[in-house]
Amino acid sequence: MVSSASIDFFSLVMGDQKTGGSMMFAKFGLLAVTAALAVGSAAAVAQDKTKRGGSLVIISSQVPRHFNPAVQSGIATMAPGAQIFVTLTRADANWKIHPYLATSWKTSGDGKTVTFKLHADAKFHDGKPVTSADVKFSIETQKKFHPFKTSLAPVTAVETPDALTAVVRLSHPHPALTLAMSTSILPIIPKHIYGDGKDPKTHPRNIKDVVGSGAYMLKEYKRGQYILLVRNPNYFIKGRPYLDQIIYKIIRDSSSRVIAMERGEGQLYPFMSEIAAIARLKKNENQIVTDKGYAGIGPNTWLAFNTKQGPTADVRVRQAIAYAIDRKFITQDMHQGVSTASTGPIVPGSPFYTDDVRQYGVDLKKAEALLEEAGYKKKADGTRLELTIDYLPAVPDVQQRIAEYARAQLKKIGIKITVRNSPDFPTWARRIASWNFQMTMDLPFNWGDPVIGVHRTYLCSNVRKVIWSNTQQYCNPRVDEILNAAGKELDTAKRRALYVKFQKIVAEDLPVYWISVLPYHTAYSKKLGGAPLGIWGIVSPMDDVYFK
Amino acid sequence: MNLPIAIARRVGYALILLLAVLVLNFTLLHLAPGDIAETIVGESGGASKEMLAKIRKDYGLDLPFHEQLLNYLDRVAQGDFGHSLFFDQPVTELIFEKLVPTLLLVISSLFIAIVFGTFLGVFAARRPSGLLSQLITVLALLGYALPVFWTGIMLVILFASLIPIFPTSGMDSGPLGASGVGYIWEVLHHMTLPVVTLSTIYLAFYSRLSRASMMDVLGADYIRTARAKGLSEQIVIFKHALRNAVLPVVTFAGLQFGALFSGAVLVENVFSWPGLGTLAFESILRRDTPTLLGILFFSALVVIIANLLTDLAYRLIDPRIKTGAKA
Numbered sequence: 001m002v003s004s005a006s007i008d009f010f011s012l013v014m015g016d017q018k019t020g021g022s023m024m025f026a027k028f029g030l031l032a033v034t035a036a037l038a039v040g041s042a043a044a045v046a047q048d049k050t051k052r053g054g055s056l057v058i059i060s061s062q063v064p065r066h067f068n069p070a071v072q073s074g075i076a077t078m079a080p081g082a083q084i085f086v087t088l089t090r091a092d093a094n095w096k097i098h099p100y101l102a103t104s105w106k107t108s109g110d111g112k113t114v115t116f117k118l119h120a121d122a123k124f125h126d127g128k129p130v131t132s133a134d135v136k137f138s139i140e141t142q143k144k145f146h147p148f149k150t151s152l153a154p155v156t157a158v159e160t161p162d163a164l165t166a167v168v169r170l171s172h173p174h175p176a177l178t179l180a181m182s183t184s185i186l187p188i189i190p191k192h193i194y195g196d197g198k199d200p201k202t203h204p205r206n207i208k209d210v211v212g213s214g215a216y217m218l219k220e221y222k223r224g225q226y227i228l229l230v231r232n233p234n235y236f237i238k239g240r241p242y243l244d245q246i247i248y249k250i251i252r253d254s255s256s257r258v259i260a261m262e263r264g265e266g267q268l269y270p271f272m273s274e275i276a277a278i279a280r281l282k283k284n285e286n287q288i289v290t291d292k293g294y295a296g297i298g299p300n301t302w303l304a305f306n307t308k309q310g311p312t313a314d315v316r317v318r319q320a321i322a323y324a325i326d327r328k329f330i331t332q333d334m335h336q337g338v339s340t341a342s343t344g345p346i347v348p349g350s351p352f353y354t355d356d357v358r359q360y361g362v363d364l365k366k367a368e369a370l371l372e373e374a375g376y377k378k379k380a381d382g383t384r385l386e387l388t389i390d391y392l393p394a395v396p397d398v399q400q401r402i403a404e405y406a407r408a409q410l411k412k413i414g415i416k417i418t419v420r421n422s423p424d425f426p427t428w429a430r431r432i433a434s435w436n437f438q439m440t441m442d443l444p445f446n447w448g449d450p451v452i453g454v455h456r457t458y459l460c461s462n463v464r465k466v467i468w469s470n471t472q473q474y475c476n477p478r479v480d481e482i483l484n485a486a487g488k489e490l491d492t493a494k495r496r497a498l499y500v501k502f503q504k505i506v507a508e509d510l511p512v513y514w515i516s517v518l519p520y521h522t523a524y525s526k527k528l529g530g531a532p533l534g535i536w537g538i539v540s541p542m543d544d545v546y547f548k
Numbered sequence: 549m550n551l552p553i554a555i556a557r558r559v560g561y562a563l564i565l566l567l568a569v570l571v572l573n574f575t576l577l578h579l580a581p582g583d584i585a586e587t588i589v590g591e592s593g594g595a596s597k598e599m600l601a602k603i604r605k606d607y608g609l610d611l612p613f614h615e616q617l618l619n620y621l622d623r624v625a626q627g628d629f630g631h632s633l634f635f636d637q638p639v640t641e642l643i644f645e646k647l648v649p650t651l652l653l654v655i656s657s658l659f660i661a662i663v664f665g666t667f668l669g670v671f672a673a674r675r676p677s678g679l680l681s682q683l684i685t686v687l688a689l690l691g692y693a694l695p696v697f698w699t700g701i702m703l704v705i706l707f708a709s710l711i712p713i714f715p716t717s718g719m720d721s722g723p724l725g726a727s728g729v730g731y732i733w734e735v736l737h738h739m740t741l742p743v744v745t746l747s748t749i750y751l752a753f754y755s756r757l758s759r760a761s762m763m764d765v766l767g768a769d770y771i772r773t774a775r776a777k778g779l780s781e782q783i784v785i786f787k788h789a790l791r792n793a794v795l796p797v798v799t800f801a802g803l804q805f806g807a808l809f810s811g812a813v814l815v816e817n818v819f820s821w822p823g824l825g826t827l828a829f830e831s832i833l834r835r836d837t838p839t840l841l842g843i844l845f846f847s848a849l850v851v852i853i854a855n856l857l858t859d860l861a862y863r864l865i866d867p868r869i870k871t872g873a874k875a
């Protein structure tokens with residue numbers, strides 16, 4: 001996005017009064033640090049450049065219910081959860097999986113057994129050691145209570161031959177196992193606390209005296225105001241974390257969040273999605289604004305069709321609509337170039353992505369021909385048919401505004417659109433989950449691996465009356481076959497080939513028309529080193545973040 | 549009728565009103581599409597049908613409506629407002645945590661609006677066609693016409709961004725803040741913009757009201773008498789005229805307390821003020837019915853208490869008003 005090297009140079013020369021360290025640092029290693037940052041990733045920053053201490057204030061709009069990501073998904077819980085609880089593995093910016101609590105792991109020849117060796121020094125915040133029993137307990141709890149059923153679905157049993165060895169048995173090979181384990185989708189939670197028989201979903205320790213083994217400990221949560229995390233002095237990775245504190249400051253109003261960043265009240269503002277806010281902070285010389293850090297989450301925006309009822313049950317109508325909606329206009333003009341076009345079910349940041357699918361450039365003639373073919377003749381008033389569009393009442397730039405753009409655009413091919421507003425999330429969710437819609441804007445996430453976040457939208461077996469399942473009711477047995485095979489294939493190349501095939505088919509069938517990747521951006525202070533820009537962004541351990 | 553009976557009657561009405569508030573709100577909220585189960589599933593990024601059914605069962609949402617209502621009323625009668633479905637915490641605990649910041653905000657705004665509004669009105673009334681009076685009228689109109697959230701955002705941009713002298717949001721600086729006397733200063737610093745925002749509308753309102761009523765009073769015979777006695781202008785205005793002129797202001801202050809509460813919802817959201825308004829907003833968006841019902845109940849209670857106090861204040865200011873015995 002922006003050349004970080006040149007901007008860093010600027011910031012260090014300019015300095016900033018707030019942290020005394022930055023000027024001092026400028027004297028020592030200006031060139032070294034600009035060079036290191038130019039490489040970009042947190043891992044690339046050498047140890048000796050880091051500095052201990054400081055409080056990182058993260059500006060957030062997210063209000064968590066509690067802090068136990070084993071039973072609760074969503075960024076609000078997962079982001080602080082990734083600091084409080086460790087995971088077995090961790091991922092870098094290039095989808096490479098690294099050891100974390102697991103120092104090593106080995107997959108058996110048939111791919112159905114994975115043996116993890118655990119770090120011997122890992123201790124929970126209350127001093128008790130982290131053992132394989134906790135790993136077993138965590139996997140079992142997650143399987144039972146976590147909404148992402150597919151992430152650990154093939155796991156049949158966990159054996160614990162000794163305190164530092166956990167053997168995971170699988171019903172079939174699971175290509176995304178270590179990836180699913182690299183973020184708060186599988187946190188290691190203490191058995192001695194959550195194993196007391198109380199319901200883990202409403203366990204009192206999910207919010208008070210939360211005990212994990214991560215780099216930071218939860219000190220205070222003022223509901224809806226801030227979350228205070230403090231350094232864990234007994235963290236098993238020696239010398240880390242560098243920061244003394246992490247504070248998530250919750251601000252509801254989006255312009256106030258931007259101002260808080262401009263004023264230096266916060267040093268990190270993730271999940272910015274407002275085009276105006278991104279543009280404004282990009283102008284600020286003390287900030288770096290980047291779209292890195294969201295490859296794993298993979299936020300896709302699309303127009304979903306009801307493929308069973310109404311005119312959109314006809315694939316020609318769906319394709320006609322696709323030919324009328326201009327992705328380039330949306331990403332380049334409406335979003336001023338800060339979002340990228342999405343061409344299929346898998347987001348461009350994923351290793352399984354291909355753009356070699358039917359692309360549907362704007363072609364109004366073709367669109368009208370398709371409608372004609374489907375039997376929708378032009379009436380006297382110029383309309384051919386009427387449809388409704390719903391939209392998720394959040395992130396207006398990628399929901400409501402696109403719906404309104406579609407209304408204007410589809411009018412050109414004779415489709416009269418009514419945009420149905422939902423005042424709030426439950427209203428919208430109820431409509432979509434009960435299949436009471438013709439078209440809707442939506443923004444589901446990929447969640448790292450297609451098995452976790454992509455399959456759910458396209459499998460016949462997942463046609464359910466639950467939000468973010470296959471509410472389009474799309475069913476193509478060939479797609480089910482390919483996805484089920486891809487979900488068991490350990491060979492990355494073969495797996496990719498299957499997903500390429502899948503992407504080509506759904507781009508023809510068009511149960512949804514993919515529009516753009518959400519313009520999520522992170523703004524962070526130039527004083528911050530090792531900003532979390534890996535595939536999981538802020539939903540990864542920030543033990544290597546520091547103030548320059 | 550004497551005072552205790554009047555008060556007892558008031559309390560009786562209040563109880564009926566509160567029951568109506570509960571039943572009506574419960575019914576209305578029930579009519580809204582969607583429920584907490586869908587929100588929880590939504591914030592989790594999806595879930596299975598079984599999980600959805602389980603959440604509904606856990607929260608008693610699978611029961612018929614009248615059973616849910618009776619269960620709820622029964623629990624409220626025992627002083628139990630239930631558990632927040634979203635925060636999984638007793639509703640009363642949540643509300644008391646947030647009630648103080650809201651009262652701080654609302655009462656300070658009301659105080660500022662009344663005091664400044666009345667004085668502006670008094671000054672304007674003394675020379676109704678003077679420049680100052682015209683200026684006050686224009687400002688009042690502007691303050692009354694501007695949407696409160698817009699005023700709030702503009703003040704943030706002006707005094708927190710362009711001239712950064714006030715913080716953008718919150719009630720204190722959180723874990724990085726001060727303690728003791730420093731904390732009081734910090735809260736005052738944080739509350740300036742929200743209080744100014746919330747008081748603008750009412751400031752406008754009270755200045756107009758007291759101007760009109762003051763002009764009325766200034767034309768009265770006893771003012772002429774007072775002036776004829778040779779009393780100083782200050783004594784005439786503040787002792788003789790104001791005391792009478794301020795009555796409508798007090799009436800409205802009581803009546804407007806409820807409106808002020810609803811204004812607080814918007815202001816709190818703009819400034820992330822940790823009060824009932826933000827809690828109400830979050831509860832609506834998430835269909836956290838017990839929390840929302842609790843907030844509405846306590847808001848109604850506060851408004852009723854405020855109205856009772858207004859009544860008492862009335863009696864203090866104007867001894868002519870007896871205890872509601874007049875036909």
